[in-house]
Amino acid sequence: MAVSSRQKEGFTMPELEYLAQCETVTIVPLHRMERLELVRGTVGPFRPPQKTQVPLWLAAMLKRTNRCRIVAPDWLRYEHLQKLCKQEEEPDSLFTKLPFHYLEIAHILLTVAEDDISESQGIRRLLQDLRESRQSKTLRGIEMLNPLQLQMDNLSAAEINEIRPLFRHSFNMLRQLDSLVLASEKSQQQSQYADQSYAGLEDSFVSSYPL
Amino acid sequence: MDTDDLYSGANLDSQLDHYSEATYPADHTTLHAAHNEQMDTTGDTSQEEEEEDQEEEDDQDDVGILTRAWMNERNAPEILAYEGAALENSLELVDYQRQKMASAPAFVANILKMDVDRVRFLVRSYLRARLAKIERHARHYVQETRYRERMSQAELEYARGFVELDVGHVRRSFLDQLPPHLRGLDEVGGEGLDMVTKPDLDTAVFCRVCRTVGEFHEDPIVMKRNNIFITRYGIIRDLLEDGKVELI
Numbered sequence: 001m002a003v004s005s006r007q008k009e010g011f012t013m014p015e016l017e018y019l020a021q022c023e024t025v026t027i028v029p030l031h032r033m034e035r036l037e038l039v040r041g042t043v044g045p046f047r048p049p050q051k052t053q054v055p056l057w058l059a060a061m062l063k064r065t066n067r068c069r070i071v072a073p074d075w076l077r078y079e080h081l082q083k084l085c086k087q088e089e090e091p092d093s094l095f096t097k098l099p100f101h102y103l104e105i106a107h108i109l110l111t112v113a114e115d116d117i118s119e120s121q122g123i124r125r126l127l128q129d130l131r132e133s134r135q136s137k138t139l140r141g142i143e144m145l146n147p148l149q150l151q152m153d154n155l156s157a158a159e160i161n162e163i164r165p166l167f168r169h170s171f172n173m174l175r176q177l178d179s180l181v182l183a184s185e186k187s188q189q190q191s192q193y194a195d196q197s198y199a200g201l202e203d204s205f206v207s208s209y210p211l
Numbered sequence: 212m213d214t215d216d217l218y219s220g221a222n223l224d225s226q227l228d229h230y231s232e233a234t235y236p237a238d239h240t241t242l243h244a245a246h247n248e249q250m251d252t253t254g255d256t257s258q259e260e261e262e263e264d265q266e267e268e269d270d271q272d273d274v275g276i277l278t279r280a281w282m283n284e285r286n287a288p289e290i291l292a293y294e295g296a297a298l299e300n301s302l303e304l305v306d307y308q309r310q311k312m313a314s315a316p317a318f319v320a321n322i323l324k325m326d327v328d329r330v331r332f333l334v335r336s337y338l339r340a341r342l343a344k345i346e347r348h349a350r351h352y353v354q355e356t357r358y359r360e361r362m363s364q365a366e367l368e369y370a371r372g373f374v375e376l377d378v379g380h381v382r383r384s385f386l387d388q389l390p391p392h393l394r395g396l397d398e399v400g401g402e403g404l405d406m407v408t409k410p411d412l413d414t415a416v417f418c419r420v421c422r423t424v425g426e427f428h429e430d431p432i433v434m435k436r437n438n439i440f441i442t443r444y445g446i447i448r449d450l451l452e453d454g455k456v457e458l459i
Contacts, residue, residue: 003342010286018329038308058322058326148446149442151432152439154439168414175413
């Protein structure tokens, strides 16, 4: 089997993390190292205390081996998340802007580099709140679902992946119902004409075959 | 299939846990958007254009192209055009990096290996996603010219072999014992029932707009960069082919 059944409905969590690990983060190296030529470009040189940008997978690996400190991205700060939480909870607000892989990145950073993130406990809590209010917002969105399109800007990869089965199924269901309605409207119109044209005939039948 | 010698069976998840990938030239655009957030509610045009240029640059990177192709392939109901060039180039890069690994110090070699493994994972997953689709609607893909053109030589051979096996099996197990007029395998019944299964092109997909399209479709859908929609695949099919939207 080329693809497992779990992979037919969107991505798996590890696959989403794979994609998130391609994003860039800023690190402060703790060891000197020359430039590295990677498949997708050059990183470094690593000169301690100079900040440099590397893909997240490399940052996590360096951090695990104690070779760098990760600089938390701006959106992953306590005050910023607090502000977002407030915005998210306003009635009729849209989804706030966050990186497309914010949940995965936050998860990875909080796992490997918790000591580099100030107020990490508070951040975890805020992320949880944020996620929950966004979740309830998406679920309300299903009421607006129609068989043509629904716009959901700023929804992140993990969130989309989560609602994909439900939304896809509902969407396809609506689509089928829609085509049924169209078909039945058509046949109703036709049968109306038919009724008129047969009306006279019926009369003649009735008169010739009284029952 | 050339996938198999590259990667044996392999549990994707455990592989991923361990490591490895290809560096993304950072989705700067996404991060930017987050930084600029409240400020750019007015939608500064010059800035938007700048971001658009950046997007174009991203497209130059073979592994980046492959990553996008993989995401699209995994979400689209039908098989998409084969990114042969990007795939070949990525594999060449992998070979080149491997040669470098031999002479690098252990720690650097380790990093290079992770990097290379990430690309190998991508290649494998991409080809597997395509194989799964081919197996699902093999006969349809082999019959239609537009799909035949989308497959690589190896994939086409695979699809043909698959159809042959499938038909042969069905014939031998029962079809040959039926009266000749009931032996057809490509009849079309009433109400669009077809013996050759086709992908459902109207299924729902999530897409993100890469380049502003403007008003689109009857009952216009206004598509601006970074908008996210759930919509029918058929509606955005051509836009996907032009690289104006991506599936997520």
